[in-house]
Every structure is written in C-alpha cells, then in structure tokens.
Amino acid sequence: MTQPMPAQSNIGDHVARRADFDWSQAREILGWPADQHNIGWYCTDRICEQGLGDKLALIWESSDGQTVKRFTYDELRQLANAYAKFFTEDLGLKPGDVCAVFLERIPELYIGILGGLKAGIVMLPMFSAFGEEALAARVGPSGAKAILTQRKLCFRVRKIREQVPDLQHVIIAEPGDLEMQDGEVHFDLAVAQPLGEFAAYPVTEESRSLLHYTSGTTGQPKGAQHVHGSLPQQALTTLWALDVRQDDIYWCTADPGWVTGVSYGVIGPWSLGITQLVMECGFIVDRWYKALQEYGVTMWYSAPTAIRLLMKEGVDKVKEYDLSKLRHLASVGEPLNPEAVVWSEQAYGIPFYDTWWQTETGAIQICNLPGMEIKAGSMGLPFPGVTATVLTDQFEPITEPGVSGQLALRPPWPSMFREYYKEPSKYESKFKNGWYLTGDRAYIDEEGYYWFKGRDDDVINTGGHLVGPFEIESALLEHEAVAESAAVAKPDDEMMEVVKAFVALKPGFEPSRKLEMQIMNFIRKKLSPLAMPQEIEFVDKLPKTRSGKIMRRLLRAKEWGEEIGDTSTLEDD
Numbered sequence: 001m002t003q004p005m006p007a008q009s010n011i012g013d014h015v016a017r018r019a020d021f022d023w024s025q026a027r028e029i030l031g032w033p034a035d036q037h038n039i040g041w042y043c044t045d046r047i048c049e050q051g052l053g054d055k056l057a058l059i060w061e062s063s064d065g066q067t068v069k070r071f072t073y074d075e076l077r078q079l080a081n082a083y084a085k086f087f088t089e090d091l092g093l094k095p096g097d098v099c100a101v102f103l104e105r106i107p108e109l110y111i112g113i114l115g116g117l118k119a120g121i122v123m124l125p126m127f128s129a130f131g132e133e134a135l136a137a138r139v140g141p142s143g144a145k146a147i148l149t150q151r152k153l154c155f156r157v158r159k160i161r162e163q164v165p166d167l168q169h170v171i172i173a174e175p176g177d178l179e180m181q182d183g184e185v186h187f188d189l190a191v192a193q194p195l196g197e198f199a200a201y202p203v204t205e206e207s208r209s210l211l212h213y214t215s216g217t218t219g220q221p222k223g224a225q226h227v228h229g230s231l232p233q234q235a236l237t238t239l240w241a242l243d244v245r246q247d248d249i250y251w252c253t254a255d256p257g258w259v260t261g262v263s264y265g266v267i268g269p270w271s272l273g274i275t276q277l278v279m280e281c282g283f284i285v286d287r288w289y290k291a292l293q294e295y296g297v298t299m300w301y302s303a304p305t306a307i308r309l310l311m312k313e314g315v316d317k318v319k320e321y322d323l324s325k326l327r328h329l330a331s332v333g334e335p336l337n338p339e340a341v342v343w344s345e346q347a348y349g350i351p352f353y354d355t356w357w358q359t360e361t362g363a364i365q366i367c368n369l370p371g372m373e374i375k376a377g378s379m380g381l382p383f384p385g386v387t388a389t390v391l392t393d394q395f396e397p398i399t400e401p402g403v404s405g406q407l408a409l410r411p412p413w414p415s416m417f418r419e420y421y422k423e424p425s426k427y428e429s430k431f432k433n434g435w436y437l438t439g440d441r442a443y444i445d446e447e448g449y450y451w452f453k454g455r456d457d458d459v460i461n462t463g464g465h466l467v468g469p470f471e472i473e474s475a476l477l478e479h480e481a482v483a484e485s486a487a488v489a490k491p492d493d494e495m496m497e498v499v500k501a502f503v504a505l506k507p508g509f510e511p512s513r514k515l516e517m518q519i520m521n522f523i524r525k526k527l528s529p530l531a532m533p534q535e536i537e538f539v540d541k542l543p544k545t546r547s548g549k550i551m552r553r554l555l556r557a558k559e560w561g562e563e564i565g566d567t568s569t570l571e572d573d
C-alpha cells in the first residue's frame with residue numbers, strides 16, 4: 001500500500017532526513033535556547049514568550065460530559081506556577097524530591113505535573129485504577145515525599161500510609177467535607193491562585209524528571225527514571241512522527257499513568273504550543289466520536305485495543321459523525337493489526353500510522369512517518385537518529401532479512417531512561433554488546449521495515465498495558481486459599497492478551513466458580529482491573545523446572561496452541 005506524500009508533512013523528505021540527522025541537531029532544529037532544559041518551562045513560559053499566551057492549551061471534558069473547561073497557555077503557565085510555589089514554599093519540597101500523582105484525568109493531573117517539573121521535582125504518575133498494593137509497590141520504593149490525589153482516591157492512599165514512611169504530604173483535590181487527617185492538605189485549581197512568575201528551577205539535561213514504573217518478568221515493577229534532557233526527542237517525534245501543526249486540535253487518548261500519556265499527552269504537544277483535548281472518560285464509542293466531531297480533532301494518537309473496539313462498531317457508526325477534520329492518525333502500545341490499518345482507511349479515509357516505543361525509551365523509536373510507504377502490519381522504520389537491529393541469542397546483529405531476533409537499540413538517545421531507580425543490576429542487564437535490549441522479538445524485511453513478533457519475556461500486554469506476572473502472583477499468594485500460582489497471557493480478540501492465572505489451592509479449599517470470582521475480585525482490588533485474571537484454572541500443581549522455577553512458558557504455550565518446545569529442564573518429565 002503506497003501513501004501519497006502529504007502536501008507538507010513536517011519532516012518533508014524522510015529519506016534525506018534519515019541520511020543526515022543526528023540528535024545533536026535537535027535543539028537547533030527546534031529553535032531552542034542552549035542553556036534552558038526545564039520541561040515545565042518549555043511547556044508554559046516559552047510558549048507564552050512566543051506570544052501564544054492566549055492560545056488554547058487544553059480543552060477538558062468531564063467524565064459525565066457536562067463540564068468543559070478550557071485553559072490558555074497563559075492560564076496553564078500561571079496555574080503551573082501556583083503548583084510549583086505550593087510544592088516548594090508551602091510544603092518545603094526540594095528539587096530532586098519525588099511527588100507521586102494519583103489522580104483521574106482531571107486538569108490538576110496535567111497542571112500539577114507541569115508545576116512539579118518547573119520546580120525540579122520528580123513526578124511519578126500512576127493509574128487512578130491502582131489498588132493499594134499496586135500503589136504501595138510504586139510509592140514505597142520511589143521514596144515519594146508527597147502524593148497528589150483526590151477525594152475519591154485518597155482512601156486508598158490512607159490504607160498504605162504506614163507502609164510508606166517517606167510520604168509526608170497527601171495533597172487532596174476536591175476534598176469537599178472530608179475530614180482531613182495528619183499530613184493531608186487541600187490543593188486544587190479552585191484554591192490555587194494563578195501566579196505571574198515562578199522562576200523555573202535550572203535543571204540540567206541529566207536532572208531527574210519523571211519516574212515511570214513498568215513491569216518486567218521478575219520482581220515488582222521497576223522505576224524507569226527519565227531526565228529533562230528527554231525533551232528534544234519527545235518534541236521532534238511529536239513534530240515529525242505525529243506530524244502536529246500549529247492549528248491542530250490534538251488528542252492523545254492515553255492516561256498519564258502510562259508513559260504515552262505523559263510523553264505525548266503532556267510534554268510533546270505542549271512543548272510545541274499545540275492545543276490538546278483531554279477526555280476524562282475512558283473508551284465509550286459515542287462519546288469518542290462526538291468528541292472528535294465537536295472539538296474538531298485533527299490529529300489523533302490512540303492504541304490498537306481502542307481501534308479494534310471501534311472496528312467492532314463498524315463503518316456505519318462512523319458515518320453518524322462528521323470526522324472530516326481528521327488529518328493524521330497514529331497508534332502505539334501493541335501490534336497494530338493490518339486489518340485495522342485497512343479498516344481505518346475505509347472508515348476515516350486515512351490509515352493509522354503505527355509507532356513503536358517503550359517506557360524505557362521515553363519516546364518513539366520505530367514508526368511510520370508521513371510520506372512513507374506503509375506496509376500494513378509493520379511498525380515502520382527507525383526514526384531519524386535511531387539505530388536499531390535484531391540480535392541473535394548471542395547478541396550479535398542478524399544481517400539476513402526476515403530472520404527474527406531480539407529487537408535492540410544503540411544507546412544513547414536523548415529520551416532514554418537513565419536507570420531503574422535503585423536497581424542498578426536490573427538496568428545493566430538490559431545492555432549487551434553495546435545494545436539496549438528491548439525484550440521484544442522482531443524481524444527486519446528486505447527494505448528495512450520492522451515487524452513485531454512478540455515479547456521475549458513473560459510480560460503480559462493487555463490492551464496496551466504491560467502487566468508483570470510476578471506482581472500478580474505475589475498478590476495471589478496473599479489470598480487465603482492460594483498455595484501457588486502462575487499468571488500468563490491468554491489471547492483475546494479485543495485486548496490482544498488478558499491475564500489467565502493457574503492456581504493450586506491450599507489443603508481444605510475446593511475449586512469452585514465462587515472461589516474463582518472471589519480471587520479475581522481480590523486481585524482487582526489489590527492491583528487493578530487490568531491485572532485481574534479473566535480466568536482462573538485450578539490445578540493440582542504447577543509445572544516447574546528442576547531448580548523450582550514455575551514454567552510459565554509451558555502454560556502460555558498451551559493457551560496459544562503453540563509448540564511447547566524444549567522441556568528438558570522440567571521437573572517431572
């Protein structure tokens with residue numbers, strides 16, 4: 001399928017760009033000062049200094065659809081200043097301190113993050129769906145001194161207070177008549193006094209900015225530490241891959257609890273002075289189409305799970321709305337099925353452009369750029385300045401086209417994570433022979449296009465969200481009936497994968513549908529709805545290696561109808 005070159009894509013001739021671009025040119029291309037690195041400053045003050053203070057930065061629609069709030073860049077700037085002052089002067093937070101963010105998609109979430117960044121505070125965004133255990137597993141190790149939350153969610157924070165002794169301040173938005181406890185304080189946009197000036201903290205490129213927890217196969221989630229120097233890559237990928245224009249209405253559907261919702265739902269668009277839409281509600285087909293129509297969305301960045309749900313509603317549904325303003329569509333988070341690309345051309349007249357990246361990479365690495373020939377089902381080509389390859393099991397680059405290996409990137413790049421917070425050996429294990437190992441498997445075709453094959457580890461990708469089996473298994477073990485368990489991915493039409501748990505019960509407990517439901521709910525509350533197993537299979541015992549490790553691979557292969565492969569290390573083969 002060949003895409004005609006759009007009249008004026010930002011990147012222009014992507015082949016020429018790729019040939020002569022390296023990251024040292026990024027700041028100059030963006031027209032940025034050499035001595036200012038603060039992300040919060042770029043997203044507010046700089047835009048206002050360019051005379052765009054009156055331009056809309058944010059259009060926000062409440063979950064019930066009844067309230068729409070609009071913020072100009074100058075309002076964004078002054079409210080972010082108010083947050084920055086509150087964090088530093090009122091609470092005494094210092095640059096480098098960590099502030100967790102546990103909010104639904106309300107304006108305080110976005111403005112609070114900017115305010116924190118301006119003050120040099122490290123922001124740790126989390127999903128509002130997290131239960132106590134998921135919360136404690138991130139807030140605790142991060143050493144967060146403060147947490148931004150809201151009335152609805154603060155009860156979960158109260159439950160973990162004793163487990164997280166570093167946490168001194170619980171900042172509650174919209175507390176209403178809530179009786180405040182020790183260490184709790186009210187701050188939200190209703191009490192924030194817009195503040196004309198707040199001198200952005202003079203961070204360096206290596207100053208810590210955001211901490212995003214992400215799941216691996218073993219252990220609790222790891223904190224991927226990002227720095228302010230990530231910004232040029234986030235901005236340039238927004239400009240060239242997402243192809244944003246000054247008059248765009250941009251909508252990134254991701255929640256900032258996920259790296260996409262920060263890199264491309266806060267930093268990318270606002271550092272370029274773009275107007276963006278935030279919908280507090282999650283996926284509701286009519287609300288989404290209505291939003292696209294009413295706000296005149298022109299650039300839409302979403303995810304395959306949502307696209308599959310839209311496909312299910314059919315082209316007729318699309319015809320009920322005027323979506324003629326849409327100019328460019330992009331997707332991230334999971335493999336974008338070729339059918340979804342073809343369908344989107346039929347439904348919206350333009351294809352979704354796939355982009356590939358990770359929490360650790362901080363920004364887009366491999367993608368389909370405007371003007372490129374799109375091969376439906378391929379992730380595209382490395383972004384200019386990115387060197388990628390696929391590696392053999394001995395970590396040597398594979399030169400033959402079509403042969404799968406582990407997808408790897410050549411470090412460094414600006415938006416690369418700098419550590420797994422306080423876990424240096426885990427960080428080191430991600431690099432071999434001068435390559436960063438992504439944990440994904442892929443192959444490269446004759447024309448250099450990358451094709452995703454699957455994960456190289458046991459991490460479960462459910463609707464674009466990564467869930468670590470270890471976190472689920474640990475939580476399962478806390479249930480009184482569970483002796484041992486294994487969590488694996490099971491195929492699913494909509495979510496691509498869902499969690500399935502194999503559970504061996506303690507003596508005295510009998511498998512039943514009631515117990516299955518009870519355990520599912522237990523996990524939903526402790527971790528989140530996404531981590532909740534959609535199915536529990538009760539087994540007498542789990543397959544293990546001779547060294548006692550549970551063979552998730554075997555259980556997973558069964559679910560996917562795959563060859564089981566080498567079982568020579570199995571305990572009782």
Ligand code: 6R9
Nearest residue numbers: 332333334335355356357358359440452466
């Ligand atoms: C941004 C983000 C990263 C993992 C990644 C891969 C999967 C992301 C993809 C994709 C196929 C794509 N993934 N984009 N798989 N095609 N276009 O998703 O970060 O939550 O860390 O997930 O998601 O497995 O390694 P993160």
